[in-house]
Amino acid sequence: MTKILVVEDEKIIGEMISMYLTDENFTVCRVENGKEGLEELRQFNPDVILLDLMLPDMDGIEVCETMRELSDKPILMISMNTKVNERVRALNAGADDYLCKPFSMQELKARIGVAVRRYKPAFTASSAEEAAAAQEIKWRGIGLDLQKRLVLVEGEPIETTFSEFELMKLLYEHPGRVFTRDELINALRGIDSYVNDRAIDVHITNLRKKIENNPKEPQYIKTVWGVGYKLMPV
Template sequence: MTKILVIEDEKIIGEMISMYLTDEEFSVCRVESGQEGIDAISSFAPDVILLDLMLPDMDGIELCEKVRAYSDTPIIIISMNSKVNERVRALNAGADDYLVKPFSMQELKARIGVAVRRYKPSAPAAETDVRAYVAAGAAMEPMSANHGITLDLQKRLLAVHGQPIDTTFSEFELMKLLFQYPGRVFTRDELINTLRGIDSYVNDRAIDVHITNLRKKLELNPKEPHFIKTVWGVGYKLNLE
């Protein structure tokens, strides 16, 4: 049974979400503060975290960053704030999706399903060519030592010259796709679909933020990248030559 941790201090909203997800046969744990959320992540071990940005003891973005420092569990932000810069800020902090209140419970369930499929690659894949490999979780040979990057799908580990690199859930999913098709140019729309699925709030700017962060972690000189290349007017590709 999929376990959902709801970190939401508004009692009515929290109870509505919890009741709906319980009726849909999810296992739900609801807490009302950031510290309770941190404790529940350890004790409850959720498959997906629903995180409100306005908490009584800490900012939701701060909590997202703290969680992402030691866990790659998918985080879906639920917030009243619909501004694009706030969404980008949340994604940059390590969130994997962003839902604006009020939202449809059916949409929430669908977003959770997408997050679970991405986090558990062995789950059935979505029927799209670009995402089929990512969702299937097929074994991948370690990359040649000539370029120094290794991707371990089973351990969800990205390493550069043998040194593990911390990545967010979304950053790792992008690297999985790029590694499967080195040299192929992916449009931003294709990358958005890979991470979010249909009807996502993620936009072009969010993809650019993820790519910028990956470059900082992978490249000797992020301003003159060797691995993740920009194809102006189109998107990005991975260079392993």
């Protein structure tokens, strides 16, 4: 059963989310501040985290950054703030999605479903040999461990968010192909999920910081100006 950690200090909203998700057969743990959220991240070990941007004891962005350091599980930021710069801040802090209040419970469930599907390994193999081959792909100094959802650079594991991993996997499987921003958006977008050009640029920037020797002069992920991005062999 999928476990959801809800970090929400508004009692009515928190209870509504918890009751709905429980009725939908999720296991829910709800806390009301950042400190308790970090504690339950370790103890409850959720599959998905719903994190409010405004908390009574800590800035939600700070909590998100700390959670991302401790876990690669999907983080869905929820907030009444609809400003683009706040969404960008959340993505830069490691959030995988951003949901503006008020939102429908059906939309929330859909986004949780997308997060779970993307995080879980999505390969099958008919034999032990095929499974071993599918588990790790290596190419020009970069490897992808599909089972552990890790990017490896010169054999060293680099943790990514599930959105970053999905982008890397798509580029990795088609080296040299130019993907438009719309194609990358469609690859990440779930049912009405918030993904736009700026979100793609943020994810690419974060990936470059993790895999490139010099992110300002990338050798792997190249920008094709006016179009999108491609992964280049080096």
